[in-house]
Amino acid sequence: MPSEDMLDRGDKEHRPSPIDVHVGARVRLRRTLLGMSQERLGEALGLTFQQVQKYERGVNRIGASRLFDLARVLDVPISFFFDDMPDAMGGSSAVTRRIAGFAESQEGFEDDTLHRRETLELVRAYYRITDPSVRKRVFDLIKSLTPVD
Structure with a gap:
C-alpha cells in the first residue's frame, strides 16, 4: 500500500x-x-x-x-x-505593497477585476483614443461617475 x-x-x-x-x-x-x-x-x-x-x-x-x-x-x-507576483511565490515585497495599496484604494472591486474581459476591453478602447485631451476628458468623466468615499 x-x-x-x-x-x-x-x-x-x-x-x-x-x-x-x-x-x-x-x-x-x-x-x-x-x-x-x-x-x-x-x-x-x-x-x-x-x-x-x-x-x-x-x-x-x-x-x-x-x-x-x-x-x-x-x-x-x-x-x-x-x-505582480505575490511574496509567497517569490515576488518582491515592494510589489506586494503596491498591490495591497491598490487593492485598498479600490474597495468593492473583486480580486479578478483587472482580468475580466470588460475591463480589458475598456482599457483597449481607452488607449485607442488618440487625442490626449479627449482621453483626459473621458478619464475625468469616468472618475466623476464613481461614488465619493
Whole structure:
C-alpha cells in the first residue's frame, strides 16, 4: 500500500505550479490587451492555439527560449511575466505593497477585476483614443461617475 507521502507527490505532479499559472495569466493579460487571439499568438510562435491555451492556464511550463519569444511577440520585457507576483511565490515585497495599496484604494472591486474581459476591453478602447485631451476628458468623466468615499 502506498504511503500518504507518495500519494501526495503523485497528486502534485498533475497540478500546475502557482508560478506557471501566474506567468500564463500574464501572457493571457497581455495578449488580450493587444486584442490578439490565441490562434494568432500561436502562429507567431509556431504553436497551435491549444498549446497557447495550456501555457495560459499554466498546465504547460514555459521554457526560457519560449518566454523570450513571447516577450518579443507581445512587445514586453521578460520581467512583465513576473510582475505582480505575490511574496509567497517569490515576488518582491515592494510589489506586494503596491498591490495591497491598490487593492485598498479600490474597495468593492473583486480580486479578478483587472482580468475580466470588460475591463480589458475598456482599457483597449481607452488607449485607442488618440487625442490626449479627449482621453483626459473621458478619464475625468469616468472618475466623476464613481461614488465619493
